[in-house]
Amino acid sequence: GAVVSQHPSRVICKSGTSVKIECRSLDFQATTMFWYRQFPKQSLMLMATSNEGSKATYEQGVEKDKFLINHASLTLSTLTVTSAHPEDSSFYICSAQKGQRGAYEQYFGPGTRLTVT
Amino acid sequence: RKEVEQDPGPFNVPEGATVAFNCTYSNSASQSFFWYRQDCRKEPKLLMSVYSSGNEDGRFTAQLNRASQYISLLIRDSKLSDSATYLCVVNGASSGTYKYIFGTGTRLKVLA
Numbered sequence: 001g002a003v004v005s006q007h008p009s010r011v012i013c014k015s016g017t018s019v020k021i022e023c024r025s026l027d028f029q030a031t032t033m034f035w036y037r038q039f040p041k042q043s044l045m046l047m048a049t050s051n052e053g054s055k056a057t058y059e060q061g062v063e064k065d066k067f068l069i070n071h072a073s074l075t076l077s078t079l080t081v082t083s084a085h086p087e088d089s090s091f092y093i094c095s096a097q098k099g100q101r102g103a104y105e106q107y108f109g110p111g112t113r114l115t116v117t
Numbered sequence: 118r119k120e121v122e123q124d125p126g127p128f129n130v131p132e133g134a135t136v137a138f139n140c141t142y143s144n145s146a147s148q149s150f151f152w153y154r155q156d157c158r159k160e161p162k163l164l165m166s167v168y169s170s171g172n173e174d175g176r177f178t179a180q181l182n183r184a185s186q187y188i189s190l191l192i193r194d195s196k197l198s199d200s201a202t203y204l205c206v207v208n209g210a211s212s213g214t215y216k217y218i219f220g221t222g223t224r225l226k227v228l229a
Contacts, residue, residue, distance in 0.1 A: 034216070043204065043221040044161065093160050095217075104149070104208075106217055108160040 001027045004096045006109035013084055014117055020080045021112045023094030029074035030096035034106065035067070038091040050077040084116045118143055121207050123220035131228050134195050138223045140205030141187045149208040150181055152190045154201045155222065161204055164190075195227045 003026040013019050023033055031052045036044040048069055049057040056069035068080040077096075081088055091113050095106040123140045130136050142150075150167035165172065167179040167188050178191040188205055205220035 043219045044217075046216055046218075049216065091158075105151075105163060105166070108162070111160045113158075 002096075002098050002105075002107040003027050004094065004107050004109040006094055006112050008112060009110060010113045010115075012115045012117060015085055016083055018080055018082045019084055019114060020078055021092055021094075021114075023077045023079070023096070023109050025075045025096040025098075025107075028096070028098050030077075030098065031074060032097040033071060033077040034095045034097070035069060035077075035079050036093045036095070038093060038111075044093060047079075052077075081114065084114070086116045089114055089116045119220075120144060120218045121205055121220040123205050123223045125221055125223060127224035127226050129226045129228055130195055132195060132197060134227075135191065135193045136195055136225065137192075138190045138203055138205075138225075139187055140189070140220050141185075142205075142207045142218075143186070144207065144218075145183075145186060147207045150179075150188050151206040151217075152177075152179055152188075153204040153206055153219075155204055156201050164203070192225075195225075197227050197229060200225055200227045 005024045007022045033050040035047045037047050038044045046059050047062045050069045050071040052071045052074050058064045071077040091111050093111040095108045097104050097106055099105050121142050152164040153161035154164045155161040165174050165179050167181045169181055171180045176193045180189045202222040202224050204222045206217050
């Protein structure tokens with residue numbers, strides 16, 4: 001199987017606070033995980049690539065000091081949204097990469113809906 | 118030009134109809150191609166990978182045309198449960214990584 005979990009599934013926080021989202025691969029090890037953001041009626045936008053044991057690689061326009069990523073083990077990556085603002089309200093989805101070079105597939109977590117008030 | 122382009126739809130079709138979606142991509146070096154399905158407010162789920170020779174899984178058939186840089190998905194005998202957004206996904210091979218590039222998705226509504 002290829003099951004990916006995310007926690008929490010939904011969070012409401014006040015502006016200025018920080019929120020941590022966990023992404024876990026439950027039945028396989030993932031050296032690489034990805035974090036996406038999806039606004040309503042838009043496609044998934046890759047925010048960063050999370051590599052176990054090394055620094056994350058951020059996409060252009062994504063602030064690394066605002067979206068802190070830690071991939072401390074082969075089954076866990078975390079995304080912390082620091083000093084959240086209402087414009088950070090979105091659907092955050094992680095995925096974990098499984099397979100071998102040339103035949104990778106990504107499996108997605110169920111997503112975390114963040115609302116910043 | 119977007120890296121992956123899809124007709125956003127919606128496609129409204131009656132049950133039992135055959136419907137086809139197309140997707141074009143701009144990076145000729147892309148190596149892997151997928152169709153994902155996303156239900157409202159849910160995560161994307163892998164529907165099928167797309168192989169050069171074309172592949173079929175039940176009512177679903179995927180085709181890849183590398184020369185024209187497009188991918189297609191054909192759904193036969195559509196069911197109400199097929200209603201969803203279908204995402205075309207291409208890997209970003211040019212950077213040497215396996216990043217996915219998503220199309221904006223095509224919405225399908227199957228009507229009773």
